[in-house]
Structures are given as structure tokens and as C-alpha cells.
Amino acid sequence: MFFHRQELQFDATPDKPDAVYARRLQEVLGGQYGEITVAMQYGFQAWNCHLPGKYRDLLYGIAAEEFGHVEMLAIMIARLHSMTDDAGVKSMLSFLIARDTMHQNQWIAAARELQEENREALPVPSTFPRSKEASEHAYEYLNFSDGQAAAEGSWASGPTPDGHGEFSYVDGPSSRVPMGPPTRPDPRFHGTDPGPAVLSKAEGAIRDALS
Incomplete structure (x- = not known):
């Protein structure tokens, strides 16, 4: 299992805006040899490792650290962009935000129409027999972070939107088994x-x- 700590391994604050370099850093983040690729490679090597003990632990540790590097780079890129005074970059970001607004509204409208047309209902897929669902876990908010603020949300307590249950907040996983x-x-x-x-x-x- 993975847990998130709301800290960075190293400072990710640029001294000044640089939209051009932010674009180049995207290759380091998600390119062929970027941090996302490396994190997944180490992860799969750990999951497929045939040696118990220190060697598998080594791979798990490196994989987890690489995901932290992904986080640092993503934050650095966002800050390089948001700090910029470049009119072209600001114009493009304004357009992308506007298009994201449209996409969010499309999903909201489509979900509503699916329910109105009786094609689908919450929870999805509505055709799956609820009797076969592990219902004891269906409405648990599992906190996989060291932050506690999510417990204040309506998704952590009170009635569920589908009308079939009550949300509950669990600080961490509600079940765990030893790794094989x-x-x-x-x-x-x-x-x-x-x-x-x-x-x-x-x-x-x-x-x-x-x-």
C-alpha cells in the first residue's frame, strides 16, 4: 500500500518564472526516461522480485522515492508556469482552464441524462448485483494521507448521494494482509x-x- 505524506523531499520553489524551461521539465517528468517512467519501472521490478528481504526492500524504497520525485517536479512545473508574466503563456492557460470548465459541465450533463433516460444510475455500474458487493467497504473514506482535513468533507460522514448508506471516516486502511x-x-x-x-x-x- 502507498501512503502520502504532505511534505516534499526537497524544496521545489523556483527563483523566478520560466515557462520555457517548465515545458522542458515536462520531459523529465513524464518523458520516456522521466520520473514517472522510472517510478513505474522500479515498482514493477519490486512487485516481480523473486528475492525476499533486502533486495525487494531496496526496490520498494527506490520506487517510493521516485514517486516523491514526480511530486516535486509536478509542483516545480506548476510554479514556473503560475509565476510567469509571459502574455502568451497566460493566454494559453486561460484557454485551457476555459476548456476544462466545458469538460466538467459535459460530464455533469451526461451523468444527469444517463439517469433521466434510465440507462445508468448511481453507483456505477448499476447492473452489478449489490448482494455481491463487499458492502462493508462501500462507503468508507480511507485516509491514505497524513493530512486530516478530508474528514471535514461531506464524503466522510452523513448520507451518501446514492441514498443507500452512510459515509464513515477511517484514518488509514480498514483492512490489511501480509504481503505474500x-x-x-x-x-x-x-x-x-x-x-x-x-x-x-x-x-x-x-x-x-x-x-
């Missing part, structure tokens, strides 16, 4: 195995001979 042990790879895939490499090599050779 790493899987053991087929030695013919040449993955890193918990056992001695020479044994994996021999086992792979035997399987190749028998297949």
Missing part, C-alpha cells in the same frame, strides 16, 4: 533466484533437455 512471499521463477527465464546461481543453471539445463 516472492514467486520462484522458471530457471529457463534466467531470473535472479533466491538459491545459488549454479543450481538454477543446472535445473534450467535439465528442463531444457526434458522438454
Whole structure:
């Protein structure tokens, strides 16, 4: 599970606006070799790691730190843009905000029409049998952050918009289970195995001979 701490690993405050450099930083954030890519790569390496203990912990730790780097870069880019006095940048941002206003209204209108036409209802998908839903978790607000302000929202207490329940606030996950042990790879895939490499090599050779 991931938890969010409302702190940054390092200061992400620029000295002055620079919309051009903010655009270049977007490649560092989400490009082919950017922080988002790296965070996901380390994450999948950790989830697929066959070695228990320190090696898997190492990968999980780096993956978590990389997500923190994503956060720092995103905030830096936003501040570089918002501080700018460049008329062209301000004009573009004004247009994008206006279009986002339209998109939000489109979704609101579409959701209302779907209900009026009896094509869909809350919660979606309305065709799924509620008897098969883990209803004890359906209206829990789970706080995965060290901030507490979300508890003040209408989504954390009181009746739910679908009329079927009451919201409740839970500070953290309401359920958790231990992480399972790493899987053991087929030695013919040449993955890193918990056992001695020479044994994996021999086992792979035997399987190749028998297949």
C-alpha cells in the first residue's frame, strides 16, 4: 500500500518564472526516461522480485522515492508556469482552464441524462448485483494521507448521494494482509533466484533437455 505524506523531499520553489524551461521539465517528468517512467519501472521490478528481504526492500524504497520525485517536479512545473508574466503563456492557460470548465459541465450533463433516460444510475455500474458487493467497504473514506482535513468533507460522514448508506471516516486502511512471499521463477527465464546461481543453471539445463 502507498501512503502520502504532505511534505516534499526537497524544496521545489523556483527563483523566478520560466515557462520555457517548465515545458522542458515536462520531459523529465513524464518523458520516456522521466520520473514517472522510472517510478513505474522500479515498482514493477519490486512487485516481480523473486528475492525476499533486502533486495525487494531496496526496490520498494527506490520506487517510493521516485514517486516523491514526480511530486516535486509536478509542483516545480506548476510554479514556473503560475509565476510567469509571459502574455502568451497566460493566454494559453486561460484557454485551457476555459476548456476544462466545458469538460466538467459535459460530464455533469451526461451523468444527469444517463439517469433521466434510465440507462445508468448511481453507483456505477448499476447492473452489478449489490448482494455481491463487499458492502462493508462501500462507503468508507480511507485516509491514505497524513493530512486530516478530508474528514471535514461531506464524503466522510452523513448520507451518501446514492441514498443507500452512510459515509464513515477511517484514518488509514480498514483492512490489511501480509504481503505474500516472492514467486520462484522458471530457471529457463534466467531470473535472479533466491538459491545459488549454479543450481538454477543446472535445473534450467535439465528442463531444457526434458522438454
